[in-house]
Amino acid sequence: QKQKFGASSEKIERETEQLELLLEDVEIAIAAADPSPESEEHDNGDAVVSPQRRRGRPRVSDATPRERIVLDPGEACSACGSPLRLVGEDVTEILEFIAAKLKVVETARLKKSCRHCETMVQPEAPSRPVPRGMAGPGLLAHILVSKFDDHIPLYRQNEIFARQGVEIPRSTLIDWCGQAVAVLRPLTDMIRQEVVGADLLHADDTP
Incomplete structure (x- = not known):
């Protein structure tokens, strides 16, 4: 009750915010020292995260615009020249930021x-x-x-x-x-x- 409603409650909140900023800086330094990939993708699609550092995967709304880029190896085999047939595709996603601009x-x-x-x-x-x-x-x-x-x-x-x-x-x-x-x-x-x-x-x- 004293911490929440006491006269020094605002001071405690400010100190907590400062500690959170310091902790955030420490976590950034740890991430810079260990620039490992976010997760390792297995063939079955499951992601395994390193036990030392757990990263949360971004949650993207269904309303977020999507852009599809298709990389096609062509219609003919580069080794023998025979026609190629489509057997599947591997899809990866990156989350990009389109900066706001003034006009x-x-x-x-x-x-x-x-x-x-x-x-x-x-x-x-x-x-x-x-x-x-x-x-x-x-x-x-x-x-x-x-x-x-x-x-x-x-x-x-x-x-x-x-x-x-x-x-x-x-x-x-x-x-x-x-x-x-x-x-x-x-x-x-x-x-x-x-x-x-x-x-x-x-x-x-x-x-």
């Missing part, structure tokens, strides 16, 4: 005039989540999730964007966050009304 979307609104009545015609500009702002909805969502869910400060996001060739000042990121929060406020107000309308609420003891 500039240009919207050109053509102006046209009527030669008969001299009327000027032009489509209306599409709406933006932030008025007169350059950030698109996908970029704003990424910034908010990175800050409030992944706990990545805005100055670090600035460094990440700079590596991708786009310099976004921290002051601009702050403005975008504030404006995006304002845009989402009606939704959060509706969620709050739904939550506080319940007969019972469960919350932590944070002041």
